Amino acid sequence: MAAQEGRTVAVVRHPDRDQAAALEGDIRRWLEDHGHHATAPLEAADLVVSIGGDGTMLRAVDQASRQGTPVLGINVGQLGYLAEVDPSDWEAALERWHRGEARVVERMALAVRVERHGSAPAPPDDAPEPLPDGSYLALNEVVVEKTPTGRMVRLGVVLDGEDFNTYAADGMIVATPTGSTAYALSARGPIVDPEHRAIVLTPVAPHMLFDRALVLTPGTEVRLEIRGDRPATVALDGRSIGELEVGDALIATAAARPARLLTFGGHTFHSILKAKFGLEDR
Ligand SMILES: NC(=O)c1ccc[n+]([C@@H]2O[C@H](COP(=O)([O-])OP(=O)(O)OC[C@H]3O[C@@H](n4cnc5c(N)ncnc54)[C@H](O)[C@@H]3O)[C@@H](O)[C@H]2O)c1
Ligand SMILES: Nc1ncnc2c1ncn2[C@@H]1O[C@H](COP(=O)(O)OP(=O)(O)OP(=O)(O)O)[C@@H](O)[C@H]1O
Structure with missing residues (x-):
């Protein structure tokens, strides 16, 4: 992915979680400081950032997939299987996206x-x-x-x-x-x-x-x-x-179009499975 400049980013968050509301403010400020536009309507966005658990992510993907827009998931939820980024890593993730180091994976819908x-x-x-x-x-x-x-x-x-x-x-x-x-x-x-x-x-x-x-x-x-x-x-x-x-x-x-999720690599399907479901060696 090429370095990102002047992109329009929609932020979707869990409606009731304080941590999600606080992160939304931080992320919007970061985007504006880095020359991007934080927007509400998903239709016009180049990227959607989802702040919540998997339910929030599923809602964001439902809307974003209509335009083929990629979704970055920040996990402010319980399991966070689909939302790949930990809340403490949001800035590093956006920095990498900004530098064009993120990858988009396509998921069948x-x-x-x-x-x-x-x-x-x-x-x-x-x-x-x-x-x-x-x-x-x-x-x-x-x-x-x-x-x-x-x-x-x-x-x-x-x-x-x-x-x-x-x-x-x-x-x-x-x-x-x-x-x-x-x-x-x-x-x-x-x-x-x-x-x-x-x-x-x-x-x-x-x-x-x-x-x-x-x-x-x-x-x-x-x-x-x-x-x-x-x-x-x-x-x-x-x-x-x-x-x-x-x-x-x-x-x-x-579906005619796949869902598109932003990923930063380094996590295989089986390593996520092992980590999220707490598999222990015996
Ligand atoms: N008995 C069950 O396991 C059961 C029953 C109903 C719905 N669900 C799932 O809940 C999903 C909706 O999620 P929600 O968060 O709004 O509901 P929810 O709060 O009831 O959570 C369902 C659980 O499924 C997890 N989850 C969602 N998508 C996942 C995925 N692709 N891989 C691994 N885990 C995943 C969530 O993190 C959560 O722990 C539905 O799409 C359905 O798959 C599961
Ligand atoms: N954008 C939203 N608008 C309205 N309700 C939402 C929204 N996002 C989430 N919810 C509601 O909150 C529920 C739980 O949200 P979410 O899945 O994001 O958190 P969680 O259950 O704590 O996390 P996880 O699914 O990762 O275990 C959703 O199933 C949905 O009912």
Whole structure:
């Protein structure tokens, strides 16, 4: 990356954390002192700085990916798997970006469309914003899960137009390689290097003998149909877009554009895995 001059940088932060608010002030001042413009609207930015945990990072990436803008994550959160930079290192990271020493890694994202028979209910307050064509982006995953507590949902899986199976389960996770270390990991899906391109389909608590995750090629069209007699709820990267009724469906494919994350090298996928999940040698 060439040395940076006069760039426009948007800062997104966790709304409630004092440390994130204080860092935002410091970072804005640093940017102005170094000849850059700290801005609010993400649409016009050359770089987005996310100050918060992984949830904050996922929101920043959702907005930034629409313009192909890279995101630098500063971890003011708990796990901080996606937000690579420690709060104490923010200045060193921005200095390196300023000198053109940062690298951009591309991460496959999902494009998700919903097919409803009835009219769409009002989306929840915190729902992600659809693209102009009505589809949504996800960096980690889209999840279709049971709505009523204590009951299962029946989900038909159709791959590239061919019926694969109907699952009776708590839900189904359609994840990217980045999302393989998030919810899909908890449902015993495989851990996939996030620089791969693949679609990982992992059932959540299926009540059947076939309970294995599938690693599909990135060109696969995954269609999930709500079968049986109960509705299901859809969430993208941890944010619900509402309920699907029986007969409705969701279609997930690789997004046309990848998400772009700023990195400073030095950390392999497996070293991050080892550090963040606290793996001990024995
Ligand atoms: N049982 C579960 O594991 C479970 C259940 C629901 C949602 N989630 C995950 O939560 C994500 C949303 O994150 P949030 O912070 O808004 O919710 P949250 O506060 O519930 O945190 C979920 C946890 O997942 C971690 N995480 C998020 N993305 C990750 C990734 N790519 N690799 C490794 N860890 C990751 C976060 O750091 C956090 O510790 C969703 O995309 C989903 O993957 C996990
Ligand atoms: N920009 C934002 N606007 C509104 N709410 C947000 C924003 N960023 C985060 N949140 C809310 O706060 C929750 C937690 O945020 P975040 O994931 O950043 O912190 P964390 O859970 O402490 O960190 P980690 O995910 O790394 O463990 C998010 O899931 C979301 O509900």
